[in-house]
Amino acid sequence: MKRWTVVAIGILVVLALLVGVGIGKRMSNSGRIEEPKREASEQTHEREERHSEITLTREGEKLAGIKIVPVGYGEITQTLEVTGEVQPNTDKLVQVGSFVSGRVSQIFVNVGDEVRAGQTLALVDSTEVAQAQAAYAQAQAKLEAAKRRWENLKRLAQAGTFTQRPLQEAQREYADAIAQVAIAQAAVERAQAALDLARAELKRQQELARIGVFRYPPLQEAQKEFVAAQSDVEQARAELTSAQAALVRAETNFQVADRNAARAERLFQIGTLSRRELEIAQAERQKAQAEVMAAQREVEAKKAALERAQRQLELAKLKLKREEEIASQNIYAQAAVQKAEAEVQQAEKELAQRKAELEQAKKRVEIAKAALEREQRIAEQNLLAQRELQEARAEYEQAKVELLAAQNALKLLRVKAGQSARIPIIAPISGRILERRVSLGQTVNANDVLFVILDLSSVWVDLRVFEKDVHAVKVGQKVTITTPAYPNRTFVGTVRYVGDVLDEKTRTLLVRCQIPNPQRLLKPEMFVRAQIQIGKRKALVIPVTAYHEDEGKAKVYVRKANNRFEEREVVLGTRSGGWIEVKAGLREGELIVAEGAFLLKSEERKEEFGEEH
Structure with a gap:
């Protein structure tokens, strides 16, 4: 209230300074009393012509804060207005899975949690990784032992004190190989029994799925x-x-x-x-x-x-x-059947592995038997030293190959040597947990999707551009977005993709924009309005503060000679920032009032009121 009171007092002071202007005009018009009476239409026309101009002293103009600027040419940004919807940026939508099979031992996040890149989402205890680590450690130990044995044999051979290998060692290895065949045969029988049980369970689950037990x-x-x-x-x-x-x-x-x-x-x-x-x-x-x-x-x-x-x-x-x-x-039933099928497959795999071990044990018997026969022949000759060195070198080379194979197995599982079998599931990007598809204690397979992360720091906006406007849209153009959800905010981005095929029903083309969204305000499926900056052109412009509307018409005050101000109707065009295009009514170089037009309008109203009385 105080602010409007101060403004009103200021206006009254300015109008008081303008009194001289009004008196001068009334004195100049007083001669009309002595003139013959004119037609009403002529008097009205004369009054309109007088009201279109106002004379103001320099002191009054300065005190009123009137700012004068010349009309000139400027650059107008052309925009294309379209509508669209916010969509998630697929580059920021990530499905996070496990590279190994195992059991989920810990989960650290829930749906809706914010996560950062590199954060641990869950832990998976993997027997597969444990076995690969054990195989690597065994291969590494075997390599070191083979290397030490080869170097020791070389020293013994050089010293001439090489000890012959006892024939009993070959006999012992042959006996061990026979025993391993019996063990492998028992393992095959156990694996066959497990397979039979798994097949029976699969048949039971299929029957349960058929009657729909899992559905409701x-x-x-x-x-x-x-x-x-x-x-x-x-x-x-x-x-x-x-x-x-x-x-x-x-x-x-x-x-x-x-x-x-x-x-x-x-x-x-x-x-x-x-x-x-x-x-x-x-x-x-x-x-x-x-x-x-x-x-x-x-x-x-x-x-x-x-x-x-x-x-x-x-x-x-x-x-x-x-x-x-x-x-x-019928997904629940399918999941139970799939689990039973997986157990059958695992049992079949186990049986095949045990049979392979049996065959390997039988081959080992053959090898041990051949080695025993060779040892018997060698024992009769003095060829043991050379043979031992060759075998030691072969074992060393074989150990290097096995170590390399163990390293490759770890690489396939994406773990490092010596790493724990408790594998962390790491967030590859920062964002929010959109889905969690895993529960504590659940058994997961390699490449199962456990989490879905969505990063809304950058989103896509899909716009539909009509066929007649397609030629004006280019990749890289600036786009300004508004949405009813945040009416006082704008979001700025760029055109990233212009489609190739029109929608046959709407006759529109897909234009995809990328919009930075650091505060995560824009959400998928939000309705938006967009302005695409499709180019710039030269036009006659004035400040947006220079025009006012009177009875639905845009008008400006033009400064004439002798401190006179003429109110003139103009035709306006495109607005760009703080400027607006003038299509008709003004010429380049004319001086207009950019600020203070309110006081001139008040003075005009005051004079009209005086003449009517």
Whole structure:
């Protein structure tokens, strides 16, 4: 209120300085009293011509803060306005899986959690990794032992003290090979029994899937949650209505108490009411005011509760829809059958491995038998030293090959030598957990998707451009985005992709823009309006502060000679920043009022009012 009072006083001071202008005009027009009476239409035309110009002294112009600028040419940015929707940037949407099979021992995140690149999301205990690490350690130890043996044999051979290998060692190896065949045969029999059990379990699971045992529990749970969420929303609405009614009552009580207090203060001032009665009335007003504030807080709390209930209802609705789709596809039954099939496959693999070990044991018997026969021949000749050196060198080379194979196995599992068998699942990007598809204790396979991470720091906006405007859109053009969700904010990005095929129904082309979204305000599926900057051109422009509207027409004040200001109608075009295009009504170089046109308009209204009276 004080600000408008100061402005009004300033205007009155300026108008007082302009009084000389008005008096001069009225004196110059006073001669009309002595002139013969004219037609009404001629008088009206003459008055309109007079009102189109205002004379102002230099002092009045300076005091009024009027700013004069010349009309000139400037650069206008041409834009194309289209609509579209926000979409997630697929480069920022990552499915995180496990590179190894195993059991999930720990989970550190839930849906909705913010994560950073490199953060551990879960831990998987992998027997596959443990076996690969053990094989690597064994191969490394074998290589070191083979190297030491070869070097020791070379020293012994050089010293001439090489000890012959006892024939009994070959006999012992042959006996061990025979024993290993018996062990391998027993392992094959156990593997065959396990395969038979797995096949029986698969048959049972297939029968359960056929009768639909797995289908209904998750769907029924989702239906119950949806009904409960609906009930919560209705209850929240009822509580909000009750709180709003209480607020209305509290506001009514406060109005009554306020009037009573004001009346008591007046009666106290004239001496017809005691101070105690006045204090009681004031206390009642304060109490009523406190009740209003409490009721307002209660209404806000109930609104928040309603919003939470509505969000929970949306989540329940999505879960119900998902469970209905899952139920219709019989996914739970398929998962149980797939698990049983996987166990059969694993049992078949185990049996094949045990049979391979049996064959290997049998070959070892053959090798041990041949070695024994060779040892028997060598024992009769003096060829042991040369033979031992060759074997030691061959063992050393074989150990290097086995170590390299163990290293490659670790690389395939994407683990380092010596790393724990508890494998961390690492977030490759920063973002928010969109989905969590794993539970604690669950067994996962290599390449199973465990988490889905979405980073909204950069989003795509898919726009639909009509066929007639396609020629103007190019990759790299600047785009300004607005959305009803944030009416006072703009988001700026660039065109990243222009489609190649028109939509045959809408006759529009897909244009994809990349928009930085550091505060994660833009969400997928949000509706947006976009302005694509398709080019620039030269045009006659004026500041946007220079024009005003009068009866739906754009007008400006043009400065003429002898401190005269003419109000002139103009035709405006495209607006660009703080400038606007003038299509007609002005010429380059003309001087116009950029600031202070309000005072000139007030003076014009003042003169019109004076002439009408």
